[in-house]
Each structure stands twice: as structure tokens, then as C-alpha cells.
Amino acid sequence: MSFDFNFYMHSFKELVGIFAEKFNVPHFPAQPATLYEPGIYFLGIAGKRIRPVLCLMGNELFDEIHADAYHVATAIELFHNFTLLHDDIMDKAPLRRGFATVHTKYNENTALLTGDVMLIVAYEYLAKVSPQMLPRIMHLFNRTAREVCEGQQWDMDFEKRDNVTLEEYIHMIQLKTSVLLAASLKTGAILGGASEGNCLxxxxxxxNLGIAFQIQDDYLDAFGDPEKFGKEPGGDIRQNKKTFLLLRALEVANPQQKQELLRLMQENPEDKVEKVLAIFRECQVDAWARTLKQSYLEKAHQELEAVAVTGTRKQPLLELADFLVAREH
Amino acid sequence: MSFDFNFYMHSFKELVGIFAEKFNVPHFPAQPATLYEPGIYFLGIAGKRIRPVLCLMGNELFDEIHADAYHVATAIELFHNFTLLHDDIMDKAPLRRGFATVHTKYNENTALLTGDVMLIVAYEYLAKVSPQMLPRIMHLFNRTAREVCEGQQWDMDFEKRDNVTLEEYIHMIQLKTSVLLAASLKTGAILGGASEGNCLxxxxxxxNLGIAFQIQDDYLDAFGDPEKFGKEPGGDIRQNKKTFLLLRALEVANPQQKQELLRLMQENPEDKVEKVLAIFRECQVDAWARTLKQSYLEKAHQELEAVAVTGTRKQPLLELADFLVAREH
Known part of the structure; x- marks a missing residue:
């Protein structure tokens, strides 16, 4: 092991490959197969593994990647999949990444218990962290896990409410999406020996990157190029999903536009998406979203700039941030 | 704090009171109330808190009760309630201890997410354990938590199978019930500084006590005195629940008795309970169950006797064991 501070830095893509290999091991015992086989299936519908890689990147910004970082990255990925598994039950989602969800392929009880045990196995990986690091990592992991549940609850509550403000929506998004990205980076930094200030x-x-990411997500679902986006935009609009765009439009629309929006949401006509998009454009919600996204992205950049490490070491994280938020798919 | 080894030992009843007071604090933040209020409701339908008290007793057998023991005891009680909350969803149970279950009083999504967050809060309590003790406690807690999920899965799988053996049933009961009682005692012992051998x-x-307890449970449901038992016996029989008694009867019955048992289970006649009980008695399943319970209770006693601590210190645990397994309610 070298203590040279100028050790080789991996790109995001390289770390994705390295993590994929580390993660590609059995995480569960063989029996009862009725409990663990669905978990293996779900982990096999591989996502982008962004969160565990953020943990490795957070670590590598300050030091060579520590064995503990792989344990924590694995715990984070298992935790993330636990939330997806249970969210799919709650949202009655038939598909996840184009594949049948666990409660659809098996049944709800299996999805419930497989999710539970996946969370517990996440903690089994956490417990492998060096004793001197464990309490701090556990503390951050637990708080984050609790916040993600709170975010899911707010999201479900908001579906039943007509008076959700943009501020409340941002608070929900932070809990549901941002804090796990933030904690992934911070756990990596902690394990890299970063100072309290750098960790923060x-x-x-x-x-901030997480919020920019969600704005981008909402934006693409409405204004994305179908060819690059890979699917017809307007899904959120058809479902009356509360998004950055809809909440903003409801706040700034004139009485006539607002009435028309509410009518479209109520009546679900054939040309709903087209007409809602027209109102969004009239209210300049598209330009507003691009500006808002940019401002969160800039805040994110400022925070990264403030980390007391030479600029060249930050290149991979900057590239990842731009990739995540400028993506068109 | 005194280091006198002959410090005061609390009775089970006293420890129940002490733990109840310690546990009677807010475990959750205020918001979102839609997430946490159901958790408070469920914890309010108080059970006997046997598991956390076992942790305190395991601790006090070796030393004065350590602050860490209260953290672990609280984590164990929250974990236990998490499992009950999710089991109630899976079993579609309308009542728990005579009160509406969370998924009945609220809805399934709430019960699911409230259970999730209760498990995470359990880990928040675990994380308060002294750093030098944390890894060992985490390791045992995690393994136990995973095993309890496995037990629930086997239990659900067995409902759909006709060929469950007594051996498989005992394995399931160990996972679903016994290991948490065992781990509660062992975590207490670990925190009391007990040797590896004494912990084991x-x-x-x-x-062993847990298995004896379950045999007693199955026995009372069939042969219990309705006045002492508090409810009409035969619930398990009416539901064709696989119990120690039914599995044994199916193993030892002659072809005619077995055919009659299967017919009763199939046809559910008015006098089913009465007739099944008659077959149980003909097969001497009642005496067999009493003997089997006694043999597990004796094994439990032997294990406690083998703990290298003066006999008088073991009195509260012996009393608890006899109370649990000799109970008629």
C-alpha cells in the first residue's frame, strides 16, 4: 500500500466495473430459496449502481480505496434495492427497469419479506466495517435510511393532497432521493479520513446534485426528446404526478391557465399531454426548470470546490455530476 | 456503582417494570405523523416485553445492568414489534392482542413502511452501544434478525405443503421464535462480560426454552382449560394449523385415524375440534407433548446450570422459565 497522495484515480466508468465485480458474489444463504431467490432475481435487474460508486469515489478523493468502502458500498446498494422492492409494492408497480417487479413475479408477501431480509443483510455488510469507524458510519447510515422512509411517506401523502407547495416537494425529494446520494459520498469521505468540514x-x-438530478428527471419526462429519452414523454402528466413542473405551473399560472390545468387533470382527455405541455410552455416552466437545475448544480459545484483537495482529484466527480444532470436518457 | 458481585438481583417482575419505564419515551420524530403515529399506536398495544427483559436478566446474571443493555433491549423490542407488524400484513391478521392491527386500522402501505422504519430505529438504538461492544452485538443481532425472517418464510411455505415433518417444524420454530429469545439472553451476557462458553x-x-414455550403454546391451544386459557381452545385445529400436535398425530396415527384426520381437515364439520382432539388423545399426542416440552425444559435447565455463576443468581431466570412454560394462559 502506497501513501503517495498522487495515486491513480479511477474514472466513474472504471469504478462501475470494479464495483460490479465485487458485488457479483452471493449475498444470501441458499435456504429458504423461496425467500432468497427473489432477492437474487431483483439484484440481477441491475441498475446503474450509482450510489455505491459514489461511496467509492468519495473515498478515493481522499485516499486509496479502503476495504471498508466496499462493505459500505455493498450495504448502500442492498439498502437501495430494499427501498425499491418495498416502494414497488406500495406503488403497485408492475415493472422495474423493464422487468417484472418481485411482488408481480412472486407475490406481495414474498416481496415484503425479501425486502426485509435485504435490509438486514445490508446491516450484515455494515457490521464488517472496522470497529473504530463503525459507530460513525452506522449513525449516518441509520439516519439516512430513516429519512428515505420519511421521503417515501411524504410522497404517498402528497398524492392525496391538492395543496402541496414547491417547498414541500423539494423537502420530500431531498429525503427520498438526495440524502442517500449525499450519504454515499460522505461515508466514502469518512472512510478516506476526510475532516469533518470536508465530509460536510x-x-x-x-x-444539491440529487435535487438537480430530480429536476432533470421531471424535465425529461415532460420535454425529453423521445429518441434520446427512450420512451414517449408525458408519463408523469398522464398520471397527474406532482412534479417540479406541475407544482411550479400551479403556482405561476393565471386563473384561466390554472382552471384549464385542473380541468385537464380531472378529465384526462386524449390530447392531455400536448395541452398541459402548452400551458407549461406558456408559463415558462421549462426555462424555469433549466435555470433551477443549473442553480442546484452550481451549488453542488461550489461544495465540491470547497473540499480541500487538489482540483485534478475532483475531475471524476465533476464528470459524473455533469453526466448525471446533463443526461438525456 | 459497586463492584460487589453480590449486588442486588431484580426479579423478572421488577425488571418488567424497570424496562417499561425506560421504554416509555418517544422513539420516533414527530413528522411525518402518518408514518410514526401508527408505530406509536402499535408499541402502545404492549406485549409482555419478555425479550428485552431477558436481555437485562442475561446481563444481570454476570454484572450490574449496563447502560448498553438498555439500548440493546430497546432495539430487541423494536425489532420484535417490526416482525409482528409485517407478520400481521402477511397473515392478514385483523387483531393483535385484541386490538386492530396497523394494516387494518390504517392501511397496508402504512404498516409496511412503519415496520421498515421501526427496524431502522432499532438499529439506531444498537448504534448507541459502546464501540468496543458494538461489532459483536451487531453480528449476533443481524444473524438473529435474518433467521427470524427465514423462520417466517418457512412458516408461510409450510402452509402450502402437506408433507411437513416434525423435524422441519422444530427447525422453523427455532428460527421464528427461539433464536430471538436466545439472542436476547446472549447479548445481555456479552454486555455483562460473560465468557464465550457462558454466552453459549x-x-x-x-x-431450548423457546421450543418448550412453543410446545406449550400449541398444547394450550388444543388442551387448555378455557377458563384459565381465556379463550375457547381449538383455534389451531379449526384453521388446520400445522402444530407439534397435528404433525405428531399425522406421524403416529394408524391408517384409519389418519384418514379420519385428513377428512376432518378437508370437510371442517361442526364437531371438528372435538373429533380431532379425540384422535389426538387416542394417539397419546397430549402425553407426548408434555414429555417433549419437559425434555426441552430440562435441556434448558442443564444449560443454565452449566453457566459458571453461583446458583442463587440463577433463581430469577429459573422462575421465569418455569413461569413461561408452565403457564396456563
Whole structure:
């Protein structure tokens, strides 16, 4: 092991490959197969593994990647999949990443218990962290896990409410999405021996990046190029999903536009998406979203800049941030 | 704090009171109330808090009760309630201890997410354990938590199978019920500074006691005195629940008795309970169950006897064991 501070830095893509290999091991015992086989199936519908890689990147910004970082990254990925598994039950989602969800392929009880045990196995990986690091990592992981549940609850509550404000929506998004990205980076930084201040900057980098990411997500669902986006936009509009765009439109629309929006949401006509998009454009919600996204992205950049490490070491994280938020798919 | 080894030992009843007071604090933040209020409601339908008290007793057998023991006891009680909350969803149970279950009083999504967050809060309590003790406690807690999920899965799988053996049933009961009692005692012993060997004896004491407890449970549901039992016996029989008694009867019955049992289970006649009980008695399943319970209770006693601590210190645990397994309600 070298203590040279100028050790080789991996790109995001390289770390994705490295993590994929580390993660590609059995995480569960063989029996009862009725409990664990669905978990293996779900982990096999591989996502982008962004969160565990953020943990490795947070670590590598300050030091060579520590064995503990792989344990925590694995715990984070298992935790993330636990939330998806249970969210799919709650949202009655038939598909996840184009594949049948666990409660659809098996049944709800299986999805419930497989999710539970996946969370517990996440903690089994956490417990492998060096004793001197464990309490701090556990504390951050637990708080984040609790906040993600709170975010899901707010999201479900908001579906039943007509008076959700943009501020409340941002608070929900932070809990549901941002804090896990933030905590992934921060746990990596902690394990890399970063100072309290640098750890905080990493957390804030992730938190702001997460919000920018969600704005981008909402934006693409409405204004994305179908060819690059890979699917017909307007899904959120058809479902009356509360998004950055809809909440903003409801706030700034004139009485006539607002009435028309509410009518479209109520009546679900054939040309709903087209007409809602027209109102969004009239209210300049598209330009507003691009500006808002940019401002969160800039805040994220400022936080990363404030980390007391030479600029060249930050290149991979900057590239990842731009990739995540400028993506068109 | 005194280091006198002959410090005061609390009775089970006293520890129930002490734990109840410690546990009677807010475990959750205020918001979102839609997430946490159901958790408060469920914890309010108080059970006997046997598991956390076993942790305190396991601790006090070796030392004065350590602050860490209260953290672990609280984590264990929250974990236990998490499992009940999710089991109630899976079993579609309308009532728990005579009160509406969370998924009945609120809805399934709430019960699911409230259970999730209760498990995470359990880990928040665990994280308060002294750093030098944390890894060992985490390791045992995690393994136990995973095993309890496995037990629930086997239990659900067995409902759909006609060929469950007594051996498989005992394995399931160990996972679903015994290991948490065993781990409660062992975590207490670990925190009390007990040797590896003594910790193992404590675990085995709890494991055997748990099986004896379940035999008693099955026995009372069939042969219990309705006045002492508090409800009409025969619930398990009416539901064709696989119990120690039914599985044994199916193993030892002659072809005619077995055919009659299967017919009763199939046809559910008015006098089903009465007739099944008659077959149980003909097969001497009642005497067999009493003997089997006694043999597990004796194994439990042997394990406790093997703990290298003066006999008088073991009195509260012996009383608890006899109370649990000799109870008629």
C-alpha cells in the first residue's frame, strides 16, 4: 500500500466495473430459496449502481480505496434495492427497469419479506466495517435510511393532497432521493479520513446534485426528446404526478391557465399531454426548470470546490455530476 | 456503582417494570405523523416485553445492568414489534392482542413502511452501544434478525405443503421464535462480560426454552382449560394449523385415524375440534407433548446450570422459565 497522495484515480466508468465485480458474489444463504431467490432475481435487474460508486469515489478523493468502502458500498446498494422492492409494492408497480417487479413475479408477501431480509443483510455488510469507524458510519447510515422512509411517506401523502407547495416537494425529494446520494459520498469521505468540514462539503455536494438530478428527471419526462429519452414523454402528466413542473405551473399560472390545468387533470382527455405541455410552455416552466437545475448544480459545484483537495482529484466527480444532470436518457 | 458481585438481583417482575419505564419515551420524530403515529399506536398495544427483559436478566446474571443493555433491549423490542407488524400484513391478521392491527386500522402501505422504519430505529438504538461492544452485538443481532425472517418464510411455505415433518417444524420454530429469545439472553451476557462458553450456555438455555414455550403454546391451544386459557381452545385445529400436535398425530396415527384426520381437515364439520382432539388423545399426542416440552425444559435447565455463576443468581431466570412454560394462559 502506497501513501503517495498522487495515486491513480479511477474514472466513474472504471469504478462501475470494479464495483460490479465485487458485488457479483452471493449475498444470501441458499435456504429458504423461496425467500432468497427473489432477492437474487431483483439484484440481477441491475441498475446503474450509482450510489455505491459514489461511496467509492468519495473515498478515493481522499485516499486509496479502503476495504471498508466496499462493505459500505455493498450495504448502500442492498439498502437501495430494499427501498425499491418495498416502494414497488406500495406503488403497485408492475415493472422495474423493464422487468417484472418481485411482488408481480412472486407475490406481495414474498416481496415484503425479501425486502426485509435485504435490509438486514445490508446491516450484515455494515457490521464488517472496522470497529473504530463503525459507530460513525452506522449513525449516518441509520439516519439516512430513516429519512428515505420519511421521503417515501411524504410522497404517498402528497398524492392525496391538492395543496402541496414547491417547498414541500423539494423537502420530500431531498429525503427520498438526495440524502442517500449525499450519504454515499460522505461515508466514502469518512472512510478516506476526510475532516469533518470536508465530509460536510461532500454531503452537500451530493444533496444539491440529487435535487438537480430530480429536476432533470421531471424535465425529461415532460420535454425529453423521445429518441434520446427512450420512451414517449408525458408519463408523469398522464398520471397527474406532482412534479417540479406541475407544482411550479400551479403556482405561476393565471386563473384561466390554472382552471384549464385542473380541468385537464380531472378529465384526462386524449390530447392531455400536448395541452398541459402548452400551458407549461406558456408559463415558462421549462426555462424555469433549466435555470433551477443549473442553480442546484452550481451549488453542488461550489461544495465540491470547497473540499480541500487538489482540483485534478475532483475531475471524476465533476464528470459524473455533469453526466448525471446533463443526461438525456 | 459497586463492584460487589453480590449486588442486588431484580426479579423478572421488577425488571418488567424497570424496562417499561425506560421504554416509555418517544422513539420516533414527530413528522411525518402518518408514518410514526401508527408505530406509536402499535408499541402502545404492549406485549409482555419478555425479550428485552431477558436481555437485562442475561446481563444481570454476570454484572450490574449496563447502560448498553438498555439500548440493546430497546432495539430487541423494536425489532420484535417490526416482525409482528409485517407478520400481521402477511397473515392478514385483523387483531393483535385484541386490538386492530396497523394494516387494518390504517392501511397496508402504512404498516409496511412503519415496520421498515421501526427496524431502522432499532438499529439506531444498537448504534448507541459502546464501540468496543458494538461489532459483536451487531453480528449476533443481524444473524438473529435474518433467521427470524427465514423462520417466517418457512412458516408461510409450510402452509402450502402437506408433507411437513416434525423435524422441519422444530427447525422453523427455532428460527421464528427461539433464536430471538436466545439472542436476547446472549447479548445481555456479552454486555455483562460473560465468557464465550457462558454466552453459549445462555444462548442454548434460551433456544431450548423457546421450543418448550412453543410446545406449550400449541398444547394450550388444543388442551387448555378455557377458563384459565381465556379463550375457547381449538383455534389451531379449526384453521388446520400445522402444530407439534397435528404433525405428531399425522406421524403416529394408524391408517384409519389418519384418514379420519385428513377428512376432518378437508370437510371442517361442526364437531371438528372435538373429533380431532379425540384422535389426538387416542394417539397419546397430549402425553407426548408434555414429555417433549419437559425434555426441552430440562435441556434448558442443564444449560443454565452449566453457566459458571453461583446458583442463587440463577433463581430469577429459573422462575421465569418455569413461569413461561408452565403457564396456563
Amino acid at each position: 462539503h461532500m454531503y452537500e455536494f451530493g444533496r | 450456555h445462555m444462548y442454548e438455555f434460551g433456544r
